[in-house]
Amino acid sequence: MPSFDIVSEVDKHQLTNAVDQVNRTITTRYDFKGVDAEVERSEFTLTLRADSDMQVDQMVDMLRAALIKCSIDPLAMDVGEQEQSGKQVKVAVNLKNGLDKDLSRKIVKIIKDEKLKVQAAIQGDAVRVTGKKRDDLQQVIAMLRGKELEQPLQFNNFRD
Template identity: 40%
Template sequence: MAKESSFDIVSSIDMQEVDNAFQQAKKEIAQRYDLKDSGAEITLDKAKKTILVAAPAEFVARQVIDVLSSKLVKRGIDLGAVKWGDPQAATGQSVRQTGTIIEGIDKDTAGKINKDIKAEKFKAKVQIEGDKLRVSSASRDTLQEVIAFVKSKDYGQPLQYVNYR
């Protein structure tokens, strides 16, 4: 009997890299001539995994988010991992915008991935284990096909394929 091979589908973010990108963005905002004295601020809450941008205008908030996004990309963080909310009016003319860092696969997304894999009729088993999915099959080629199939779909968050054995 052939031994089963498997891999895990996860969605994980290196919070240290997010923090490094945040620190770089904060430094650039303090030094850039068009943002230096604008009153724009950026804060990171590692525990809640949120980023708060406070700016005097929506245009400035978008510029700050662009600076942060460029730093995240340079650090290897997928921009799909940060979901930005709508700008909210704060005191005076200022606005606040909150970005949430998505980590782990929620039940709805896991169910959708599971359903899509089963609909393609791959000879593979899918198990939902908390915030990850384990895909196993007797054939490694089938697992490669499942990875290619899931990569071709968009589930609204970055996915990684780990523990391939």
């Protein structure tokens, strides 16, 4: 029986490339000369720090552009509030990795509301969709790509 998995993953290697790219850009930009600014990474949490809030906003935009270049959907970014600590401004950016229960339920509900001949089941941080025909599964993929969800989706493990 054909099946595939719906997941939301961020490639760690590409994320490292994007962070390195932003840090290189900061060192070469004229408006960041003499400024103590950098992006620090720990797993899927990034900390952006600079001397002013305007520079932090520019760093968020640079990060968004670098993520796009590295094939990471910027919808995965969850930008926190700016915090003033001494003379530095910090912003925490969390990258959403894996489907949470609420989004998984929402995806299953969307699939069931379409009345296609497929079954959707939540399996951990993924949703497995199975059906008798490959065409039905491809319809589900096309339908979910057209929906505006709060997190980017990938479709993998497609089996006939």
